[in-house]
Amino acid sequence: xxxxxxxxxxxxxxxxxxxxxxxxxxxxxxxxxxxxxxxxxxxxxxxxxxxxxxxxxxxxxxxxxxxxxxxxxxxxxxxxxxxxxxxxxxxxxxxxxxxxxxxxxxxxxxxxxxxxxxxxxxxxxxxxxxxxxxxxxxxxxxxxxxxxxxxxxxxxxxxxxxxxxxxxxxxxxxxxxxxxxxxxxxxxxxxxxxxxxxxxxxxxxxxxxxxxxxxxxxxxxxxxxxxxxxxxxxxxxxxxxxxxxxxxxxxxxxxxxxxxxxxxxxxxxxxxxxxxxxxxxxxxxxxxxxxxxxxxxxxxxxxxxxxxxx
Amino acid sequence: xxxxxxxxxxxxxxxxxxxxxxxxxxxxxxxxxxxxxxxxxxxxxxxxxxxxxxxxxxxxxxxxxxxxxxxxxxxxxxxxxxxxxxxxxxxxxxxxxxxxxxxxxxxxxxxxxxxxxxxxxxxxxxxxxxxxxxxxxxxxxxxxxxxxxxxxxxxxxxxxxxxxxxxxxxxxxxxxxxxxxxxxxxxxxxxxxxxxxxxxxxxxxxxxxxxxxxxxxxxxxxxxxxxxxxxxxxxxxxxxxxxxxxxxxxxxxxxxxxxxxxxxxxxxxxxxxxxxxxxxxxxxxxxxxxxxxxxxxxxxxxxxxxxxxxxxxxxxxxxxxxxxxxxxxxxxxxxxxxxxxxxxxxxxxxxxxxxxxxxxxxxxxxxxxxxxxxxxxxxxxxxxxxxxxxxxxxxxxxxxxxxxxxxxxxxxxxxxxxxxxxxxxxxxxxxxxxxxxxxxxxxxxxxxxxxxxxxxxxxxxxxxxxxxxxxxxxxxxxxxxxxxxxxxxxxxxxxxxxxxxxxxxx
Numbered sequence: 001x002x003x004x005x006x007x008x009x010x011x012x013x014x015x016x017x018x019x020x021x022x023x024x025x026x027x028x029x030x031x032x033x034x035x036x037x038x039x040x041x042x043x044x045x046x047x048x049x050x051x052x053x054x055x056x057x058x059x060x061x062x063x064x065x066x067x068x069x070x071x072x073x074x075x076x077x078x079x080x081x082x083x084x085x086x087x088x089x090x091x092x093x094x095x096x097x098x099x100x101x102x103x104x105x106x107x108x109x110x111x112x113x114x115x116x117x118x119x120x121x122x123x124x125x126x127x128x129x130x131x132x133x134x135x136x137x138x139x140x141x142x143x144x145x146x147x148x149x150x151x152x153x154x155x156x157x158x159x160x161x162x163x164x165x166x167x168x169x170x171x172x173x174x175x176x177x178x179x180x181x182x183x184x185x186x187x188x189x190x191x192x193x194x195x196x197x198x199x200x201x202x203x204x205x206x207x208x209x210x211x212x213x214x215x216x217x218x219x220x221x222x223x224x225x226x227x228x229x230x231x232x233x234x235x236x237x238x239x240x241x242x243x244x245x246x247x248x249x250x251x252x253x254x255x256x257x258x259x260x261x262x263x264x265x266x267x268x269x270x271x272x273x274x275x276x277x278x279x280x281x282x283x284x285x286x287x288x289x290x291x292x293x294x295x296x297x298x299x300x301x302x303x304x305x306x307x308x309x310x
Numbered sequence: 311x312x313x314x315x316x317x318x319x320x321x322x323x324x325x326x327x328x329x330x331x332x333x334x335x336x337x338x339x340x341x342x343x344x345x346x347x348x349x350x351x352x353x354x355x356x357x358x359x360x361x362x363x364x365x366x367x368x369x370x371x372x373x374x375x376x377x378x379x380x381x382x383x384x385x386x387x388x389x390x391x392x393x394x395x396x397x398x399x400x401x402x403x404x405x406x407x408x409x410x411x412x413x414x415x416x417x418x419x420x421x422x423x424x425x426x427x428x429x430x431x432x433x434x435x436x437x438x439x440x441x442x443x444x445x446x447x448x449x450x451x452x453x454x455x456x457x458x459x460x461x462x463x464x465x466x467x468x469x470x471x472x473x474x475x476x477x478x479x480x481x482x483x484x485x486x487x488x489x490x491x492x493x494x495x496x497x498x499x500x501x502x503x504x505x506x507x508x509x510x511x512x513x514x515x516x517x518x519x520x521x522x523x524x525x526x527x528x529x530x531x532x533x534x535x536x537x538x539x540x541x542x543x544x545x546x547x548x549x550x551x552x553x554x555x556x557x558x559x560x561x562x563x564x565x566x567x568x569x570x571x572x573x574x575x576x577x578x579x580x581x582x583x584x585x586x587x588x589x590x591x592x593x594x595x596x597x598x599x600x601x602x603x604x605x606x607x608x609x610x611x612x613x614x615x616x617x618x619x620x621x622x623x624x625x626x627x628x629x630x631x632x633x634x635x636x637x638x639x640x641x642x643x644x645x646x647x648x649x650x651x652x653x654x655x656x657x658x659x660x661x662x663x664x665x666x667x668x669x670x671x672x673x674x675x676x677x678x679x680x681x682x683x684x685x686x687x688x689x690x691x692x693x694x695x696x697x698x699x700x701x702x703x704x705x706x707x708x709x710x711x712x713x714x715x716x717x718x719x720x721x722x723x724x725x726x727x728x729x730x731x732x733x734x735x736x737x738x739x740x741x742x743x744x745x746x747x748x749x750x751x752x753x754x755x756x757x758x759x760x761x762x763x764x765x766x767x768x769x770x771x772x773x774x775x776x777x778x779x780x781x782x783x784x785x786x787x788x789x790x791x792x793x794x795x796x797x798x799x800x801x802x803x804x805x806x807x808x809x810x811x812x813x814x815x816x
Contacts, residue, residue, distance in 0.1 A: 168409055168413060171405065172402050172413050176401075178400075179400035179402060180402075180413075182364065183400055297404075
């Protein structure tokens, strides 16, 4: 085994890229759950975003338009969930699961003509001399734009929830929809907006996979990333910075175990492959193990249907 | 009469199958405290929801300050100067006080400025509050302060209060009334909804009485007796529960240093509770909601296991036993929440009768249900307790609160308990059903059962209990004979000043 082939700086840079799809999907789902809606369709919205983004980018030749298309595709699919659960009061868990299955099928259909094509390349952001800095240069200043967008999004969501009035209303709706309704807030509208935002974020995450990380289109390419995003939101106790931590931890262990496999570590590959899931969940479970506090942070109206009575 | 602040004429609102308000008219003068009286289901809530813009009337007109008034949303009502304190608090437990206040305002200032104004206003009106605290950690009285301050910060012209005192100690009620009088002196009108008639007599200038959606009378509450107003509300003469004198018998239930941690993060853990109940005795347990009532009921019914020796039933240690084992021995319980805890809302009355009666009424044999017998049991409950329902096949949810409560209590009483524990037996129940339930509890005790009544209605506890104790932050005060207890003494027991209470009496 040759551990010296693993360069820690390259590893850190690679983990940021590996984590970005999950981070994008998870931060969107965090907003959705903060508004009191449990959308289990993250996986379906991600893969739909992946193919929408891929198709738009290939047809237009512009990765930026591709990401826009992905966000739109994810949002449209999520609004299907929104209409079903918010207006027709269908069960959120069942509808979310159906959305995942639907998204997987829809993306496979849409992707028929795109298998084996290379998308237009997304360039890294040019920071000029900053990129040549030792250590920091490779870790911080050598990425594509979406990595920075995802980090900015975490900060924006955190500030929105903590400091803005709209964020306060969103949390209030997720805490007690009856009370919010009694005070005259539009529960359904707030939730639909949150669901669409979550869909757009999941779509971006999917497009990041198909346009940058892989980059090509294959059926079912999200391979459970949406489920990990869901788990990270819960174990991160619905806190944006912890979502970042969870996503990077998962990405980091994924990259590390791939490197270890390449270096020929004498552990069966299966154990290495499962390690990111186990370690991420273990760490987040320990962090949220204080039962009383954990119960406090879950939005109290999470997953409950709202119907304005009289 | 001077120019009215709010003038309501012919307001009507119908829901499918029921007319909630039928041609309701009344007026509120500036600076008047106006009471709205009525049984549950009389249409009080619908009426105030229309004034607050939550519900649109089918027909009728409202005028506010001389101008036509028809608020499409609560925002519009608040902009006009109408504020409302809700019966079930419209608060968010996981948010802090300042955030909760901000949510109820149209144009809240930045948080820091708002926190300062909350402190100012709360001190001006003698309602101290810390804006930084989480509402989930506040007592019921403090929560109500949050609601009131939320209203006061908007300088309302009309303040609507929906049953504000149902969760307060007598001392807190006094503070509230002082605040309301101060507001009244400043020219604010108050629309006060309650069915506590003594309160209305002390506070209100004028009362409108609703029955089945119609205005059935108006009066000056200061010139009426509580009884005459109650009879106007109900429409018939009221039956006062009666009881005979008897000497208490053997100790049936004995709690020794019972401590149980609450299962709910916002709940109250029980701390070292001692109590004894004898056969033929009713022990009333008072206290403001959220001081351990639900936890005490769960510990007695067996939902929460306790150390075996902490709960003794007829000398036998039963703390570790679950609900069914305790039922078999004769310790039965009826929890507070009718829909979801005491009864399964979507199951029929027969099925609900079976759920707790299966063991003592022998409704099960060899794992199979005896449906005819279960239905017979349900029919017996319906007949004995005058439950108004088409039949035992109806879903529990379809019954009104009072009827379902009669069913739930009756179901336990007919199983001939040696000890019955009830929590809030008459909460949200109309006066005649409440009287029937209290009478049934008295009769049960007269037949030799031990009864524990946990309630927040002090008048009820004074009426039926032999001894009284109060729960406060999970601790139980020493029980005292109910006869001769004054309101002040009860308030002190509920407020937790156990040491002061001794000095007070001596």
